[in-house]
Amino acid sequence: SRVLIVGAGLTGGICACLLRRELPNTFNIVVWDKSRGAGGRMSTSRSPSNPKCTVDLGAQYISATPYYARIHSSFYEELLAQDLLKPLVVPVEDMMYKEDGILNYVTPSGISSIVKHYLNKSVMGENQLKTLRAVSYSSRYALGLFNKAGVRIDVPWAAKYFSNNPCIRFIAIDNEKRNLASNDFGPSVVVHTSVPFGIQHLEKEKDAVQNIILEELEKVMPGLPQPDSIKCQKWRYSQVTRSVVDCPGQMTLLSQPLLVCGGDGFTHSNFDGCVESALKVFEILKSSL
Template identity: 55%
Template sequence: MSRVLIVGAGLTGSLCACLLRREMQSKVQIVVWDKARGAGGRMTTSRPPDPSCSSVDLGAQYVTATAAYSQSHHSFYSELLSSGVLQPLDSLIEGLRQKDGNKDFMTPLGMGSLVKHFLSESGADLFFEHHVTGLFRRGASWEVQRKAGGSETFDAVVLTMPVPQILQLQGDVGQNVPGRGPSLVVHTSVPFGVEHLEKEKDDVQPIILQELQKLLPDLPEPTSVKCQKWRYSQVLTSVPDCPGQMTVLDRPLLVCGGDAFSHSNFDGCVESALSMLSVLKSSL
């Protein structure tokens, strides 16, 4: 039985694990590591400590399917709709430029539920707070080291974290619930993020709240506030020609994937997962 490690419990990683399980059944052991305390990546749903407050999506807010992807990825959308993970988004989104043929969807239980659906389908061994720091070739296998210490060996490794994090690795690889109050998400601009990237969240949060007060002077005092800093956010420039994956080494297999190798949305992650699945099937 081949042992495969998928690093990153976001959309691409969870979908890759799901597809690999469906294709290879019991012929492969799938392990998923993520450095965070929960699954989701940039589709994370945060649960506030106060039960009277709603949960909130910190990254992606909804899913848009173009006419082309509605057809080519029909099976994925059909699965998510029939399971109740996705629902059509019928309300208008202010500022969104609608295009003919596009379909918008929302997640009643938060965007994180989309990732958790595919993880559940994968039957993978899931481990959180497993921060990968290095990959080392050991014959026909990879020894993968963790920040907390210790290492494990795998026949193949799939990296789905942001490219800047891949490049830092050491080793041999260069909805509102009734009765709850509403939640409000404020996204800052790219220039603002660049300017304040290295500052502490406690120093930036008052600036954001001050600007919010100017925009919405009648906004009541929040019950709780969570300031989220995305050091690696939406991909601005992807790998040329968007191959979906990059095979760094054939034996032992090391594959990189994610939206940096495709395009930064739901369907881009689907394309990347399908591309990595093809490579994994050929090798394993």
Template identity: 60%
Template structure:
């Protein structure tokens, strides 16, 4: 059996692992490493330290399916809807821009990371956290991969799904494998940045606004606010209420190198101007997304870029498509095709 390492426990990595299990179950042993402490990547769900039922989605807020992708990825949507991971978004999102041709929005009752957890569970992969890959070396017909502070391990194929700047920072043989044309394509990838603030409240707290989520168009700091439990169609009696705030991209760029504590204070001040009279939160989490969404993806490499065929080293993720659910699915399908051809 071929031992395959997928670096990144986000949506692309989890779907890729799931597809491998379903299509090559008797040929591969799948291992997933992630540098963080949990599943999701930018589909991140955070829990209140004092109440595990009180959660906020700090990354993706809801899934939007256009008619085109609802058709070509219908099996993924149907699977998630049938399992209860996805449900239609029925709450009011004020200020949402609806694209021509119509679209359907879906929420995740137990948090957006549940999508990634679903596919990882289906994959049967060995999933290990706190594994920050720093070095990759070619060793004959395999790869030797070193996580920070841990012993290296060998794999027959490696899939890299982290943001492109992190791929370019890898030490070892990756840099020497890149052709000049590939390096130029990767270096041209760009991302927006933003901060997300999650506020957790006690169960008896009440937040009185007529909407579940709202896009803010005229604030220098805040771009989006969601009453997270209301967005997921849960009453505050079922769990403590929670709020998530996303900043604008210009604000994040201006404050990107400041500490989370400094930025948190600014966001809270602006939030209290927009929603005066908010109760005191039980706890707060500030998340910096240095690589939030891809603004310019890898050109002419739809879905993936193969750095070496034998042994296989392939890159995937939204950097090679576009930053949403369907972009990650599209990349996972392309990467899986490459793996099947190689293995």
């Protein structure tokens, strides 16, 4: 038997890992993705001149509420034990907390390392179509700036949210955010735009949008060193703003052959939303294989 998982993001990676762990040597697992690498929106990019210099262009950190920290404790414990997750120890200025007791984590090897960890371990009705089409995502741009070794960026914070800027929503000195320091590579900077800016410029040429972001960045961080290289990422599907209703975690489109949909569009856009969806999809696959 063979199982095809389309989408090498966090949900697909965890689902593939769970299938391999729970049903070893039962079937071949194949994962497809439109991108060249794994990670999806949990992507890490490398400087073309120094692969040790990296920047997270998608998810910036992982936030665990007390509820999800408890029910998904095995996932967090596994990642912490293997040093794939570390507590976020640097302050993030103007961060908003939705509830008390939230634990924030960063990834020393880049956010895509979590998806790669799990991957290494491892025709619809009209109503369904209407339900899926009702799912909506926000859009934004991300900019990664890679610097040569020896460059210093002198700001009093490692990461910061901006609430009154028409373009920029979040900036992080990415290596400091992940508490990494080395003479082998320079600092990397990630800039996330606001959702309104992303929607306004969604269909524009990426190079033109990059210049707009850089101009605004110069106002926010005057005197920022000239980067060695820059990567601009358009996230057309950034975060879920309206998920699938009444189908938490998954949607079974066909029973023969089995076709199951999952992902954060069926839950919510964060680590725990992907874990929830992967668990739901896994249960469907486990009961059918």
